[in-house]
Amino acid sequence: MKKLILLATLSLSTAFAQATVPAGSNPYLGANITRTYSLDDLMNRPGLITLGKGDMLILDLPSDVTAIVTPQAAMMDIPEPLGNVVVLTGKVSTGKAQLFVQLENGKFAPFLVTFTPGGNGMKRIRILDEPRIDYAQPIPAPTPQVTTMPAYTAPVGAAPIFTPSTASAKPAVTTPDRQQIQGVLAPVTALPASVPTLTRAQPTWLQLTPYLSSEQRAEVLTLKVSNGGARPLVFSGRDVVVTVDGRQVLVTMAQEVRVQPGETQMVDMVLTDRVEPGAKVNLDWLAFDAGANAYYRVAARSF
Known part of the structure; x- marks a missing residue:
């Protein structure tokens, strides 16, 4: 009888010891x-x-x-x-x-x-490197998507504003259409599912400085773009939105601009509407980084 009790006690102790060992544990791994x-x-x-x-x-x-x-x-x-x-x-x-x-x-x-x-x-x-969500802040309502703007037509009899050389033009970089770009420029919380997910805020090493000068036929907006990053960036006229006093203005550029790492370039844009002195001009642009497969959102406000 004592032997049976002893064997039963040992069996229960062994079963309890096995039950306390974590499942899937490895004795050859540390903490x-x-x-x-x-x-x-x-x-x-x-x-x-x-x-x-x-x-x-x-x-x-x-x-x-x-x-x-x-x-x-x-x-x-x-x-x-x-x-x-x-x-x-x-x-x-x-x-x-x-x-x-x-x-x-x-x-x-x-x-x-x-x-x-x-x-x-x-x-x-x-x-x-994952975005954090502040659940204490209200989520804004989705912003309506901006429709595609018509192409710019120069005035009759006016000399062409840009005459780029075909031989010196750089190969075009494939980018989404303007409707997608307009969606990317909306607040991040309101992006539709079709917009590329790799869209990042403006980094400190990417600077955009605007200069506005009056011309006889149109307003020419000159931008100084400084790329302090590690890879080249591509800027396209299809990826820019300019508003004057809240009203969207058409923009034309000669060609896409590639800014190399550590380089600063001056870029000219032609606005189809004249900007009156004191007007509130805002610019939103996407810089495409092919190496990171991402867009950087850059902006200039009230210049």
Whole structure:
């Protein structure tokens, strides 16, 4: 009888021990080392990380790294980035450091590093470039889509405004039609399903400066476009919308403009309506980045 009770007790103990083991666990894997950040959060608030002496930190970023800046380089070992991955090793056991990581897509990720005596082993910081939704804010009603504008016709007897050379014209870049572009220029929350999803806000390295000068036949709008990014950008007259005092104005351009990285170009646009002094002129334009398969929304307001 005692043997039966003992065997029953051992069986129950074994079954309980098996039930407490997590399903799918692997005895050859350590604890989870990954922590996730939002890139939008990091651009406004630095990430707080702890790095022990001799410990390793892996930064897994959403775009290739173009620069790493820190005033406390002697406190960390930072080898050359491996594409979008940065590896840090702590060299001190106390103190603090600032770390700034610039990305190829124009965004950045700052961190505040606190050093400890060590023993934390390895950490992986994963940064996601995904838009955040503020559920506390009301969602605006969809904006009606703007219809296709008619083609511009020059006045009879007027000399052509632009006479581009066919030999010097650059090959056209395939872009969506104007109806799609008008949808992209609407608020992001009101985009229809047919609009390309890779549409991003204006980065800090892309600048648009307008100059307005009066001509006899029409108003010529001259724009200075500065591309401080890592890839060329293409600007097309089909991708621009100009409004004067809330009224949309037709625009003509000689040809598509390609602005190389680190380059600044002057671009002329012809407005079919004369702009009176003091008028409120707004411009919305899409810059196409073929390397990132994305559009950047750039704007100039009330100039």
